[in-house]
Amino acid sequence: MSDQITQTGELKIIGAGFGRTGTLSLKAALEELGFGPCYHMTEVFNHPEHVPLWLAATNGERIDWHDIFTGYQATVDWPSCAFYEELMQVYPNAKVILTTRDPEAWYESAYNTIYQISRRMNQTTRARMMQLIAKRFFPGGPGIGRITRKLIWENTFSNRFEDKAYAIQIFNQHIEEVKQRVPPDKLLVYSVKEGWEPLCAFLGVDVPAGKPFPHLNERGNFAGNKIVERSRRIAVSAAIGVTTLLALALFFLRKCSK
Secondary structure (H helix, E strand, C coil), rough: HHHHCCCCCCCCCCECCCCCHHHHHHHHHHCCCCCEECCCCCCCHHCHHHHHHHHHCCCCCCCCHHHHHHHCCCCCCCCCHHHHHHHHHHCCEEEEEEEEEEEEEEEHHHHHHHHHHHHHHHHHHHHHHHHCCCCCCHHCHHHHHHHHHHHHHHCCCCCEEEEEHHHHHHHHHHHHHHHHHHCCHHHECHHHCCHHHHHHHHHHHCCCCCCCCCCCCCHHCCHHHHHHHHHHHHHHHHHHHHHHHHHHHHHHHHHHHH
């Protein structure tokens, strides 16, 4: 493995690819190669203190990126992919990995996972109850909702994500902009379907012997779905518990009044 792996204290890899392009698989692969820990949207669940920083950056305010990335060697996925140019200035020695995917497959995946989660968490009284429960059990969850709404649906897709042609146009435009703005010697345009070889060659490390490339976060295992489902179960259990307590209270009141 290269000397890069033994260095610490700054980002060495910046992921510029949108979410749902294999970013969780890439996170696991980079950590397997020694470039960990790797930041990903899932990290915000464990670091709710990062939410105000991401929202400030989303609103165009200047932040100290070290307040988020100290201790991390890599970052992929949203929200950081939207700030790859700023991160390149702060970490000039970092390499950039642009994860790509068939645009039609990407849109279907994004629409049926992160977009639907956002819609569910913004609708109905039950959804608001689920948000309160999510805040209790997943402190960073509501913050991720705010970041997702502002950074992805508003800033990136101009609240037009349901317009498939427009969303795919933005997706393709982002890929071309990254190719133009990142020096070729620092950029890897990469699909996780390619496996270890191009990734390891780019990073100057050996392919892990006997280790299959990780393929994580398929739609059925999408982390957001699990969180929403757990919140839903807790909400249902809470509602049943409250109803039961009210019924018992009414029973004893009636019994005492006789």
